[in-house]
Amino acid sequence: MVLSKACTYGVLASLYVAKQSENKSYVSIRDMSNELRISFHFLTKILQKLTAEGILQSHKGPKGGILLAREARNITILDVVLAIDGDKVFTECVLGLPGCGSERPCPMHNHWITVREDLREMFSTKTLAATSDDIRELGLRLSIE
Amino acid sequence: MVLSKACTYGVLASLYVAKQSENKSYVSIRDMSNELRISFHFLTKILQKLTAEGILQSHKGPKGGILLAREARNITILDVVLAIDGDKVFTECVLGLPGCGSERPCPMHNHWITVREDLREMFSTKTLAATSDDIRELGLRLSIE
DNA sequence: CAAATAAAAGACTCTTTTATCTTAAATTAA
């Protein structure tokens, strides 16, 4: 798996919040966990990380929940991935050799760095705004159902 | 990590065997584990899988060890990856949604399938023969050192 | 202020992956 489970949940949750953010009220984590079919407590932990990283903002108490901390067009899926999984996928050697790079390359290095960059590009070109528009217009899925 | 640790060890080991296979004698797993700095017993299990999958052949007893089961130019790195990790990386949804595909795509599907295919292509175009030639000619690394 | 609500935080469990250790089986060679 390219992304950890926590990371895919974080991306799905961010897109869910972006999609709801026309209503200016906070998005309930409980509702989101029901709709996305993600364990509530596990989701909570992931969202806490995204909040700590300045991607989401949260509010306790009745009518509380979470919101995007910045405008949806200023947050990319790469931002969410980096916040949860870090940049390992985009920097590591595909054969796991420490210190692999142009000076001391592994047998796959030159080919791998192009694929790795394509992967990063894929995540960086998609903003939450544009992606949630796609979801609405094309009827794309965010959950198991 | 795109590949499991077991899988990266399997690829490194296969390349090591290919590189040694000018000498027609069996390659010692013990020597290989020392040179590649991979735990002997863990490596043994991985090689057993590759043997079971028909990529390697083994021989017990003194002067025993392993060899490629086919010619190095007829084994690709993809073969090794599929034998150990299966085809999950090349078929799964990047957001982990079960049943994601062109009929019921996730928000990243269309972009992801191109990256996924590039990844498969990277592994499938490299034979053990060509890659071990590269290693010799360009002095590439197979181990931590 | 008190009660209800909802996120935050931390402890804990389960599963999978990675790694180690021990014993068994096969083969070679003296």
Add this chain to the structure above:
DNA sequence: TTAATTTAAGATAAAAGAGTCTTTTATTTG
């Protein structure tokens, strides 16, 4: 045929990832 060597197999352990449960803290509303 016996001793040494080397892979095979299985049991166990350690670490990481995924998921659950309980308690605490902050906020709203009656």
